[in-house]
Amino acid sequence: MVAVKDQIVLITGASSGIGEACARVFAQAGAKLILTARRQERLEQLADQLSKTYACELHLLPLDVCDRTQVQATLESLPLPWQEVDILINNAGLSRGLDKVHEASIQDWEEMIDTNIKGLLYMTRSLLPRMVSRGRGHVINIGSIAGHQTYPGGSVYCATKAAVKSISEGLKQDLLGTPVRVSSVDPGMVETDFSNVRFRGDTERAKKVYQGVTPLTPDDVADVIFFCATRSPHVNINEVILMPTAQASATQVSRQT
Ligand code: NDP
Ligand code: 8X3
Numbered sequence: 442m443v444a445v446k447d448q449i450v451l452i453t454g455a456s457s458g459i460g461e462a463c464a465r466v467f468a469q470a471g472a473k474l475i476l477t478a479r480r481q482e483r484l485e486q487l488a489d490q491l492s493k494t495y496a497c498e499l500h501l502l503p504l505d506v507c508d509r510t511q512v513q514a515t516l517e518s519l520p521l522p523w524q525e526v527d528i529l530i531n532n533a534g535l536s537r538g539l540d541k542v543h544e545a546s547i548q549d550w551e552e553m554i555d556t557n558i559k560g561l562l563y564m565t566r567s568l569l570p571r572m573v574s575r576g577r578g579h580v581i582n583i584g585s586i587a588g589h590q591t592y593p594g595g596s597v598y599c600a601t602k603a604a605v606k607s608i609s610e611g612l613k614q615d616l617l618g619t620p621v622r623v624s625s626v627d628p629g630m631v632e633t634d635f636s637n638v639r640f641r642g643d644t645e646r647a648k649k650v651y652q653g654v655t656p657l658t659p660d661d662v663a664d665v666i667f668f669c670a671t672r673s674p675h676v677n678i679n680e681v682i683l684m685p686t687a688q689a690s691a692t693q694v695s696r697q698t
Pocket of ligand 2: 586
């Protein structure tokens with residue numbers, strides 16, 4: 442196992458769910474964290490807890506990953522001690538709606554494509570050159586089982602996660618011959634704000650997604666991400682698919698009634 446102590450880890454979508462759980466795991470292990478998301482106050486609350494509990498070094502970067510100009514400008518002007526990012530965790534992402542293509546909102550599609558695909562690419566394009574020139578780095582993309590299997594009403598969200606899968610595979614090929622690693626961590630059902638965001642605050646509908654099931658927790662996923670990040674430098678975990686024991690595929694879930 443390789444220690445992440447004093448490594449700089451940049452986590453997108455650190456204000457909630459899987460990203461927040463990653464922040465805790467890496468903070469506990471002594472990493473230096475750059476935490477990004479749009480909701481600055483949530484980042485500040487998390488930073489406050491982490492610095493009190495783990496005394497870790499933190500840099501907060503309120504950022505909309507969809508805003509290409511903002512992403513480029515912000516990452517180009519990172520303060521000197523934070524410029525050498527060792528691990529990029531591309532976690533920011535969302536789903537909107539669960540509608541048939543002929544009925545869905547085009548605005549919802551744009552938001553998912555802009556965040557899950559273009560946002561991930563902007564972050565990667567900004568940070569990867571320095572990893573390559575330095576000869577050290579790791580990009581960890583959060584995909585989904587939705588990138589492996591399409592489910593009814595999920596065509597565009599699933600397409601965005603299939604794109605993440607292709608981008609991870611392509612990156613692995615592009616980076617061949619460099620020491621920079623690429624992993625894709627692809628979870629099934631994880632209980633976070635994800636369904637609340639998908640159903641725009643309809644908490645009853647969101648709760649039903651996890652009814653009668655023990656879903657994955659954000660910590661379960663953060664554990665796997667941490668595992669990928671801490672292998673020996675010659676080991677690249679390409680892809681991990683994890684799902685609750687009570688889930689067999691995107692559409693097959695065993696519920697206790
Ligand atoms: P949450 O809704 O809890 O977290 C999503 C995070 O993404 C938030 O921190 C949010 O921060 C951030 N985010 C969303 N849009 C943007 C944006 N434009 N710019 C910057 N940050 C943004 O959901 P999860 O933790 O579940 O989701 C994390 C990732 O895991 C996503 O990529 C999701 O697709 C994936 N995933 C989730 C699964 C699940 O069942 N929950 C299963 C498989 C994959 P803010 O709003 O403050 O900007
Ligand atoms: C999130 C999991 O199955 O709701 O990516 O798409 S699923």
